[in-house]
Amino acid sequence: MLRGAFPVMITPMNQDQSIDYAGLRNNVNFYIQNGVKGLIPLGSTGEFVSLTKAERLKVAEVVLEEVNGRIPVVVGTAAETTQETIEYTQFAKSIGAQAAMVINPYYMKPRDEDIFFHFKSLTEAVDLPIILYNNPWTSGIDMSMDLMLKIGKELPAVFAIKESSGDIRKLRDIIREGKGFVEGWCGWDDMAMESFVVGAVGWVSVAGNVIPKIVTDLHTIAVEQGDWKKGWELYQTMLPLCQMIEGSGKLVQVVKTAMVKIGQAGGPARSPRTMLNSLEMGRLDAALATLHLV
Numbered sequence: 001m002l003r004g005a006f007p008v009m010i011t012p013m014n015q016d017q018s019i020d021y022a023g024l025r026n027n028v029n030f031y032i033q034n035g036v037k038g039l040i041p042l043g044s045t046g047e048f049v050s051l052t053k054a055e056r057l058k059v060a061e062v063v064l065e066e067v068n069g070r071i072p073v074v075v076g077t078a079a080e081t082t083q084e085t086i087e088y089t090q091f092a093k094s095i096g097a098q099a100a101m102v103i104n105p106y107y108m109k110p111r112d113e114d115i116f117f118h119f120k121s122l123t124e125a126v127d128l129p130i131i132l133y134n135n136p137w138t139s140g141i142d143m144s145m146d147l148m149l150k151i152g153k154e155l156p157a158v159f160a161i162k163e164s165s166g167d168i169r170k171l172r173d174i175i176r177e178g179k180g181f182v183e184g185w186c187g188w189d190d191m192a193m194e195s196f197v198v199g200a201v202g203w204v205s206v207a208g209n210v211i212p213k214i215v216t217d218l219h220t221i222a223v224e225q226g227d228w229k230k231g232w233e234l235y236q237t238m239l240p241l242c243q244m245i246e247g248s249g250k251l252v253q254v255v256k257t258a259m260v261k262i263g264q265a266g267g268p269a270r271s272p273r274t275m276l277n278s279l280e281m282g283r284l285d286a287a288l289a290t291l292h293l294v
Contacts, residue, residue: 002072002099002129002160003201003223004037005215007208008045010255011059012265019055021062023265027209028066030264034212037219039063040101042076044138045206047252049106050270057091064095072098074131080105082121089126099129101162101204106139112147123157130157131185131204135164145173152182162187162204166246168194175199189242193235196222206245207238210258211291214238240287250276254284261285262293 009031012023031039041063042048042056051059060075067073077088077100089100102122104115123130132151136142142165152158161178163171164187175184175198185202186195192203192215201223208215214234222231245254252269257276259266261284268275276284288294 002038002074003219005203005205005208005212005219006038006040006072006074007031007036007212007215008040008043008076008204008206009063010209010252010259010266011041011046011051012256012259013267013270015268017268017270019051019059020265020267021058023267024059024062025066027259027265028063031208031212032067032070035216036071036208036212037216038072038074038098039067040074040076040204043101043133043204044076044103044135045209045252045255046076047270048076048078050273056088060092060097061095064097069096074099074101076101078103078106078133080107082118085118085122086125089122089128089130093126093128097128099131099159100126101131101133103133103135103139104141104143106141109140112144115141115143115147116151119151119155119158123155128157129159130155131160131162132158133162133164133187135162135187137164137166145170145177148174149178149182152178156181159183160185160202162202163195164188164204166191168198171195171200172198188246190239190246192218192242193222193231196231197228206251206255207242209255210241210262210288210293211238214291237290240290241284244283244287248280248283250274250280254280257281258284258288258293261288
């Protein structure tokens with residue numbers, strides 16, 4: 001059973017936008033040294049749709065190799081077609097991933113029956129636990145609660161749902177109605193504590209790149225120890241960063257810039273993403289100052 005805050009990793013890059021694999025390895029060790037419960041390469045924060053197939057395979061391989069069994073790794077294996085998704089997921093299993101995180105196809109605007117077919121085909125082809133990922137802001141599809149519960153109930157390999165619609169009621173009802181066959185995971189950084197209150201057991205955390213110990217501590221304090229007062233106090237310190245991540249429209253750039261500021265590998269985002277302007281940089285500095293990071 002996977003539990004805790006899992007940083008959804010950036011893919012660090014050099015100034016020419018090539019992947020900084022040495023920096024990727026260093027970041028893996030930074031996360032582990034700060035006590036994270038697991039890692040997720042190649043999610044939205046990892047710019048997976050901006051990478052070539054060869055780059056995606058190598059990033060996954062490098063992360064699994066550097067982790068070397070110390071913590072679980074959940075690899076993002078989403079693709080626009082079912083066959084590609086199967087291929088990425090088969091590769092993730094072959095290199096030792098504990099699970100895969102998969103969003104629905106994100107360009108074709110699939111119908112409910114298409115999405116169910118996609119996940120059914122995936123789970124029949126690859127014996128690997130799956131986190132179903134709902135994110136209408138990136139995929140263009142806001143999966144209904146009924147569809148996600150149907151997938152979780154009829155496809156046992158789908159053990160958790162990462163809910164990133166921003167509607168806490170949807171996560172609440174998934175957890176309530178999915179009890180016994182599928183879990184709810186937080187997928188929205190500035191609703192982490194709220195997600196724990198309604199029963200989320202995991203957190204796919206963007207902020208976890210920058211503050212891996214703090215996000216881990218929040219999950220431990222709130223979910224494992226049940227100390228809601230102390231959890232809320234800690235949550236307040238990270239909210240400015242979480243709110244900027246979720247509200248800036250530059251999620252990847254915010255995190256990559258913050259990583260550089262704290263001495264870790266970040267670099268530019270891959271074009272056409274543009275980096276932070278002076279006002280955004282000032283806001284980020286203020287958020288990091290609240291956390292005593294700058």
